[in-house]
Amino acid sequence: MNNVLDIKSLSFAWGRREVLADVNLGVRQGELVSLLGPNGSGKSTILTLIAGLAPPWRGQIAWHLGGSPAAGFQPGHPDVLGRIGVVFQSPGLDQTLSARENLHLAARMSGLGRREARRRADELLAFAELEDRADERIKQLSGGMRRRVDLARALIHDPEVLLLDEPTVGLDHVSFERFWQRIADVRALKRLTVICATHRPDEAAKSDRLVMISGGKVVYEGTPEATVRGLGRDLLVVESTEPKPQAQLVSQQLSVVTRVTGPKSFVVEVPAESDGAALVVRVVESLPSGSLTSIALRRPDLGDAFVKIAGGSLDGTTAAQPEAA
Amino acid sequence: MSVKSPVSIAPPAISAPVMPVRIKRELGVIIGLWQRDMMRFRRDTGRWVGLVIQPMLIWGLLGAGMRGSLTLAAGGKASSPFVFYLPGAIAMIGLFTSIFATMGVIEDRQHGFLQQVLVAPASRAAMIIGKALGVLSVALVQLVLTIPAFILAGIDLASVAWPLLLVVFVFGVLAVTALSFCLAWVVKTTHAYHALMGVFLIPLWLVSGALFPLPAEGFIRWVNYANPLAYMVDGMRHACAGGLYAGGAWTPLTSVLALVGATIVGLTLASVIARRPITAGGG
Numbered sequence: 001m002n003n004v005l006d007i008k009s010l011s012f013a014w015g016r017r018e019v020l021a022d023v024n025l026g027v028r029q030g031e032l033v034s035l036l037g038p039n040g041s042g043k044s045t046i047l048t049l050i051a052g053l054a055p056p057w058r059g060q061i062a063w064h065l066g067g068s069p070a071a072g073f074q075p076g077h078p079d080v081l082g083r084i085g086v087v088f089q090s091p092g093l094d095q096t097l098s099a100r101e102n103l104h105l106a107a108r109m110s111g112l113g114r115r116e117a118r119r120r121a122d123e124l125l126a127f128a129e130l131e132d133r134a135d136e137r138i139k140q141l142s143g144g145m146r147r148r149v150d151l152a153r154a155l156i157h158d159p160e161v162l163l164l165d166e167p168t169v170g171l172d173h174v175s176f177e178r179f180w181q182r183i184a185d186v187r188a189l190k191r192l193t194v195i196c197a198t199h200r201p202d203e204a205a206k207s208d209r210l211v212m213i214s215g216g217k218v219v220y221e222g223t224p225e226a227t228v229r230g231l232g233r234d235l236l237v238v239e240s241t242e243p244k245p246q247a248q249l250v251s252q253q254l255s256v257v258t259r260v261t262g263p264k265s266f267v268v269e270v271p272a273e274s275d276g277a278a279l280v281v282r283v284v285e286s287l288p289s290g291s292l293t294s295i296a297l298r299r300p301d302l303g304d305a306f307v308k309i310a311g312g313s314l315d316g317t318t319a320a321q322p323e324a325a
Numbered sequence: 326m327s328v329k330s331p332v333s334i335a336p337p338a339i340s341a342p343v344m345p346v347r348i349k350r351e352l353g354v355i356i357g358l359w360q361r362d363m364m365r366f367r368r369d370t371g372r373w374v375g376l377v378i379q380p381m382l383i384w385g386l387l388g389a390g391m392r393g394s395l396t397l398a399a400g401g402k403a404s405s406p407f408v409f410y411l412p413g414a415i416a417m418i419g420l421f422t423s424i425f426a427t428m429g430v431i432e433d434r435q436h437g438f439l440q441q442v443l444v445a446p447a448s449r450a451a452m453i454i455g456k457a458l459g460v461l462s463v464a465l466v467q468l469v470l471t472i473p474a475f476i477l478a479g480i481d482l483a484s485v486a487w488p489l490l491l492v493v494f495v496f497g498v499l500a501v502t503a504l505s506f507c508l509a510w511v512v513k514t515t516h517a518y519h520a521l522m523g524v525f526l527i528p529l530w531l532v533s534g535a536l537f538p539l540p541a542e543g544f545i546r547w548v549n550y551a552n553p554l555a556y557m558v559d560g561m562r563h564a565c566a567g568g569l570y571a572g573g574a575w576t577p578l579t580s581v582l583a584l585v586g587a588t589i590v591g592l593t594l595a596s597v598i599a600r601r602p603i604t605a606g607g608g
Contacts (some may be wrong), residue, residue, distance in 0.1 A: 018331065048602075051442070051444050053443055053444070053602060053603070054602035055441065055602075078347060078447060078448070079446070080446075081344075081445065081446035081447075082350065082446035084444070086440070086441070086444045088437050088440050088441070089437075090436065090440075091437060091439035092436075092437040092438050092440050092441030093437075093438065093441075094361065094365075094438055094441075095436065096365055096367075096368055096369070097361070097364060097368075101364060105357050105360065105361055106357075106441070108353050108354075108356055108357035109353050109354045109357040109362065109441075109445040109447070110350070110353060110445060110446065111346070111349045111350035111352075111353040111446060111447075153441070158328055233580065237361060237544040304487070
């Protein structure tokens, strides 16, 4: 299958701060790719560059959309911008205008005529289930509703590619799921290519392919399922008063792998031959009295995979930590 | 949940004639941004109309304060301070409107709206023209609101060279808007923009001839060769005096040509500056 986007040896710096170093990435048509990494890892910068909002420092970005030359279109080319929709981290809506006016404005800016713009705005208000709030100003809508308008705005010109930059930041679980249900609905109707920058493991889990970004570099590529499956073992999440020495203590006493994941937490990998429930009891017994806040057994997720592969946590609370055992 | 109709129109066909599609997109951004400014103007008419009050107040106070103590050799009825200061006050309205409208560029960037405009399939020039036309439309409404001041100043409305006044005002506002846009693009905060406004844009108005006749030579004269507000004030003074303004720094034609040139240079410069990246990295 042909790639719609090819990134080769991409490097970029904001001022003197290098944020991307030798990034290579291909995205196939109809694919949903997640760029997973903590804040500052460079994933949003990748979206900025492929949207044409800044020129690459080094390397190449080529869009292969229908009718493009052999070498592809450069980012920022009007024929590319006419075929991509972007949902930025901060909703790009005019707060003083209504949802309908924002959509109408976006449609006009995409080159649609007045009548067509009005029709598309009405269609997408229905898609966003906001017909009854359509004439209220954006600042009167909830965060989830604003996100729905923002998604509708990005889809107003029926793009072939959708770029999502932390699209669900600040949304509760219900709004999060509704947002992604809408993306799934659109993808069920057409071969929409989606590239999503996120630091949320549950968001990255929605993708066909996962690309982990750390320190401006691609450190891993794979499907979410295979990535989690590769971790294998369950995890004990321990919240305690002094995670670093206590993780070492548990590791030494029980001969298990532990990893500090936050200022008040560490995880214990449940060995393949062990019973997780039994290990809970042993960990509780090994910790000093009064040091344990909580303990829970759970399946590993992409956040754990990121910690294991990239060495740092997605929420940025911990830098790379060596395994305690 | 069911999808109603999110994907019902064909994407823009690449095989379609390239020029018409491109022109349609360029016009789309120009019209879209102009419409947005008009919608915001309707929503917040009081704020924009309020921008007329301060220059008119300054005009009234200067006129009243200088009456009897200042005689300006400006030909015809221009010897009245009210007549002399009126073009400067109108230029100030255009300047204030440009400043506050382009300050919106900084707010748009902070709120994410500007990024959306930048990923629209059109050139940066289209974005700037759309913004400038929005500012101009608001300024023209404000110009209409100043007509009573002409009567109060004792200017015979029938003697005013309205086409000249309109042309000078339109290109003056466009030139100043382009200049303000350049400043708004390169600064990061509205506070920094306020500071630039105080040390750059307002002084340009002060030396433009709005407050005192332009000297025939010297530093201020040289500054004003590159000051669109000076041509704007001088051109409007010609227009207000109905062709009897003898003390002008330039001829009306010179003012018009200079302002058209400043507009072209300003919009071109703004288009180039607007290619600079606006975000400073995120995740």
